[in-house]
Amino acid sequence: MRGFTDKMAEEKSKYTKRADGRKFDELRKVEAKVGIIPEADGSAMYKSGDTIAIASVFGPRTLHPQHMQNPETGILRVNYDMMSFSVYERKRPGPNRRSQEISKVTEWALAPCVDLSEFPNSVVDVFIEIPQADAGTRVAGINAAAMALAHAGIPMKELASAVAVGKLDKTIVVDLSKEEEDFEEGEGATDIPVCFLSRSKKLSLLQLDGKISTEELNKAIELGKKACEEINKIQTKALKEIKE
Numbered sequence: 258m259r260g261f262t263d264k265m266a267e268e269k270s271k272y273t274k275r276a277d278g279r280k281f282d283e284l285r286k287v288e289a290k291v292g293i294i295p296e297a298d299g300s301a302m303y304k305s306g307d308t309i310a311i312a313s314v315f316g317p318r319t320l321h322p323q324h325m326q327n328p329e330t331g332i333l334r335v336n337y338d339m340m341s342f343s344v345y346e347r348k349r350p351g352p353n354r355r356s357q358e359i360s361k362v363t364e365w366a367l368a369p370c371v372d373l374s375e376f377p378n379s380v381v382d383v384f385i386e387i388p389q390a391d392a393g394t395r396v397a398g399i400n401a402a403a404m405a406l407a408h409a410g411i412p413m414k415e416l417a418s419a420v421a422v423g424k425l426d427k428t429i430v431v432d433l434s435k436e437e438e439d440f441e442e443g444e445g446a447t448d449i450p451v452c453f454l455s456r457s458k459k460l461s462l463l464q465l466d467g468k469i470s471t472e473e474l475n476k477a478i479e480l481g482k483k484a485c486e487e488i489n490k491i492q493t494k495a496l497k498e499i500k501e
Contacts, residue, residue, distance in 0.1 A: 270426045270427035270428040270443065271425075271426040271427075271443035272426045272427075272430075272440060275430065275437070276434070276436055276437075277434065279432075281429065281430045281431065282430075282431050282483065282484070283431065283432075284305065284420070284432045284484055284487060285305045285432050285434065286304075286305075286306060287303075287304065287488065287491050288302070288303075288304040289303050289304070289401075289404065289492055289494070289495035290302045290495055291404050291405070291407075291408045291495050291496055292408055292499055297313035297314055297315060297405070297409070298314050298315055299405045299406060299407070299408035299409025299410065299411070300312060300313045300314065300405050300408060301404035301405040301408060301495070302401060303397050303398075303404065303492075305393055305396075305397050305400075305432060306392075306393075306432075306434060307390075307391035308389060308390055308391045308392060308393050308394055309387065309389040309397070310387055310394065310397035310398040310401040311385070311386045311387075311388065312383060312384065312385045312401035312402040312404070312405040313383070313384045313386075314381060314382070314383050314384075314405045314406055314408070314409040314411065315381075315382045316331075316379060316380055316381040316382055316409075317331050317373065317376040317381050317411075318379060318382075319378060319379055319380075320332065320378060320379055320380040326377075326378040326379075327377065328377050329374070329377055330376070330377060331373030331374075331376035331379040331380060331381060332379075332381070333364055333371055333373065333380075333381050333383065334364070334380050334381070334383070335363045335367065335382075335385065336360055336382070336383070336384050337356050337359045337360040337363055337385040338356050338384075338385070338386060339356065339387040339390060339394065340386060340387060340388050359395045359398070360385075362395070362464065363383075363385065363395065363399055365461070365462065366417055366452040366461045366462040367383070367399065367402055367406070367417055367461075368461075369414070369415075369417075369454060369457075369459070370403060370406070370413055370414055370416065370417050370454065370461075371406060371413060371414070372412040372413070372414055373412070375412065381406070381409075381411055383402050383405065383406065385398040385401060385402055390435075391434060391435045392421065392433050392435040392437070392438045393421040393433060393450075395419075395421075396419035396420050396421050396450050396451075397419075399418075399419040399452055399462070400418060400419055400492060402417075403416050403417040403492065404416075404495060404496060407496055408499065415454045415455040415456040415457060416454070416455040416489055416493070417452050417453070417454055417461060418452065418453055418485040418486070418489040418492060419450065419451065419453075419462060419488070420432055420450075420451060420481055420484045420488060421433045421448060421449065421450045422449040422450075422451060422477040422478075422480055422481040423437055423446055423447060423448055423449060423477075424444070424446070424449070424467065424469050424473055424477065425437055425440045425445075425446050425447075426440070426442055426443030427443065427444065427473075429473060429476050429477050429480060431480050432484065444468060446467060447466065447468060447469050448465075448466045448467060449463070449465050449466075449467075449469070449474070449478075449481070450462060450463075450464045451464075451478060451481035451482075451485070452485070453481070453482055453485040453489075455489050460478070463478070
């Protein structure tokens with residue numbers, strides 16, 4: 258009975274086919290590369306469809322000002338920014354409220370992955386730049402940053418893998434494009450960025466912009482988990498391909 262109900266709900270949805278031909282649980286074409294910025298201690302690029310994120314890592318290094326230091330451990334500090342030419346509409350250069358919010362949630366998503374206890378009074382800086390944006394920039398940034406931290410030799414407990422799941426009217430899909438983010442028919446679009454950790458399988462990020470039922474959210478999280486497992490394989494492969 259439940260399966261019949263789910264089928265009826267999908268049939269009634271105003272979103273029945275993805276414009277780019279993907280299945281509802283299918284990722285966009287993904288590319289990942291590590292070691293792209295020689296000047297950084299670690300760096301990586303993560304591309305999903307037409308969205309590109311580049312992450313660079315510097316540190317551990319002494320944290321200034323001194324009053325911000327933690328004598329028991331180092332701290333992780335993330336700076337996320339979209340380049341002014343990354344989107345079609347004009348964007349002022351420099352940080353804004355959105356970039357500050359994404360910087361902080363990225364920090365929270367990555368914090369469980371690293372062990373900075375051996376680096377008291379220090380900071381590891383992660384800089385994420387988005388040179389090209391077509392939705393899912395925060396999750397692409399997390400994926401690039403996780404690879405860059407590993408490439409920098411920062412002690413890692415596990416990797417973080419992230420994806421944006423969405424509900425378009427009544428249909429749950431994985432890895433939203435910009436066109437899907439802007440979907441307005443029926444119940445419109447709900448954006449659900451999630452991040453899973455590779456070993457513990459725990460959620461380190463779950464955000465929600467829109468309306469969704471508990472049952473739909475559970476389905477979205479499960480689809481996101483499977484997608485993140487695929488992303489983790491791509492990240493791991495990129496790290497293994499580093500030439501010494």
